[in-house]
Each structure stands twice: as C-alpha cells, then as structure tokens.
Amino acid sequence: ETGVTQTPRHLVMGMTNKKSLKCEQHLGHNAMYWYKQSAKKPLELMFVYNFKEQTENNSVPSRFSPECPNSSHLFLHLHTLQPEDSALYLCASSQETGGADTQYFGPGTRLTVL
Amino acid sequence: DQQVKQNSPSLSVQEGRISILNCDYTNSMFDYFLWYKKYPAEGPTFLISISSIKDKNEDGRFTVFLNKSAKHLSLHIVPSQPGDSAVYFCAASAGAGNMLTFGGGTRLMVKP
Numbered sequence: 001e002t003g004v005t006q007t008p009r010h011l012v013m014g015m016t017n018k019k020s021l022k023c024e025q026h027l028g029h030n031a032m033y034w035y036k037q038s039a040k041k042p043l044e045l046m047f048v049y050n051f052k053e054q055t056e057n058n059s060v061p062s063r064f065s066p067e068c069p070n071s072s073h074l075f076l077h078l079h080t081l082q083p084e085d086s087a088l089y090l091c092a093s094s095q096e097t098g099g100a101d102t103q104y105f106g107p108g109t110r111l112t113v114l
Numbered sequence: 115d116q117q118v119k120q121n122s123p124s125l126s127v128q129e130g131r132i133s134i135l136n137c138d139y140t141n142s143m144f145d146y147f148l149w150y151k152k153y154p155a156e157g158p159t160f161l162i163s164i165s166s167i168k169d170k171n172e173d174g175r176f177t178v179f180l181n182k183s184a185k186h187l188s189l190h191i192v193p194s195q196p197g198d199s200a201v202y203f204c205a206a207s208a209g210a211g212n213m214l215t216f217g218g219g220t221r222l223m224v225k226p
Contacts, residue, residue, distance in 0.1 A: 004157065042116065043158075043203065043216040056213060090157055102148070103214065105157030 002026050004106035006091050012112045021076040021109045023091030031097040032074040035090040050097045081113045117141045118206050120217035127224050133191040135220050137204035144206040149189050152201045194224045
C-alpha cells in the first residue's frame with residue numbers, strides 16, 4: 001500500500017466512549033501531523049511529530065491524546081468528546097517538518113460525536 | 115483571526131475557459147505558499163507551490179502568481195476541465211520548520 005492511509009474512514013461515538021484514530025504512512029517520511037477540518041472552517045493543525053517526538057501542540061484539549069510509536073504510525077486517542085468535536089480528522093506526513101516540505105494527506109476520518 | 119483567506123467559497127467556470135482562484139494573507143512573514151486540491155472523500159493533494167523570491171510558477175495548466183506587496187496569490191487553471199472540479203485550498207508557511215496555515219477553501223465547478 002502506498003501513500004498515507006487512515007482508519008476508520010467513518011466513526012460515530014457517544015460522548016462517554018473511548019476510540020482511536022489510526023494513521024500510517026508508507027512514504028518513508030519523518031514528520032506526521034493531525035489536522036481537524038470542521039464544517040466551513042479552514043484546516044486546523046492539531047499536533048506535529050518529527051522523528052517520533054511531538055514538536056507542536058496547537059492548544060488542543062486534553063480529550064485528544066496523540067501517540068506516535070514510530071515514524072510510520074500516528075494515533076489520535078479520543079475520550080469524553082463533545083458534539084462540537086465532530087469533524088473530518090486528517091493525517092499528513094512530510095519528509096521533515098515545515099511548510100517547505102510538501103505534506104501528503106490521508107483520506108481522513110469523518111467523526112460524529114453524538 | 116484568519117491569516118490566510120479565500121474570500122470566494124465557490125466558483126463556476128465553463129470547460130475550456132480560465133479558472134482563477136484567489137487567496138489573501140495578512141502575515142508578512144509568510145514566505146512559502148502552496149495550493150492543494152481536494153476531491154470528496156479524499157485528503158487534500160499537493161498541486162503547486164511558490165517561494166516568495168518568485169512571482170510566478172507554472173506547471174502545465176496550473177500557474178500560481180504571487181503579489182507580495184498586495185499579500186495576494188492566485189491560481190490560474192487554463193484550460194479548465196471537468197476533472198478540475200474540487201475544493202482548492204491555499205496554504206502558507208513562514209520559513210523552514212514552520213507549519214502550514216490554510217485558507218478556508220474555494221469550491222470550483224467546471225461545467226462541460
């Protein structure tokens with residue numbers, strides 16, 4: 001498999017559930033990102049990992065917990081979410097961090113919080 | 115406050131004509147700009163980029179123009195094709211190691 005993959009593609013969860021989003025990149029990149037895209041809003045950067053180390057946390061609530069066990073895998077653990085957290089969650093990777101390196105995106109997970 | 119803005123949420127163009135998508139930014143530290151294209155149910159895909167040392171970059175049917183004094187960039191697609199129908203995002207970064215800031219996107223519809 002090539003590129004950036006994300007699972008699941010769709011997720012419906014209650015506010016008391018715990019779930020995880022998974023991202024895998026097959027590009028040999030060193031940097032991985034989580035973005036959130038809410039309806040009618042720009043993509044918002046959530047977290048950045050470079051060589052498995054978190055380098056950016058864009059003031060994201062603690063109910064979102066990222067994990068990067070290696071440069072190829074990135075998880076987003078979700079617990080006690082709110083309905084306003086319903087959005088498209090996109091994972092991306094790049095060779096290194098920084099805008100000059102093209103970011104390659106996965107297809108996203110469409111999350112609905114009931 | 116949005117630092118990158120795409121003021122037109124949608125644009126409709128006839129096949130074969132030129133599509134012009136616009137993007138404005140406020141942060142004078144931005145020095146690298148990108149355009150991404152997004153189809154439904156897919157993630158954004160990189161289309162074309164431009165560094166602030168240039169004012170034009172061309173790749174096939176796609177050309178990006180940068181006007182630093184006006185803090186404005188535009189994407190020209192010519193000739194437009196129905197397969198170009200998608201949402202287009204512009205993004206900007208302020209130097210190596212800095213993250214991308216995205217605009218809200220413009221939905222382009224190319225009619226046959």
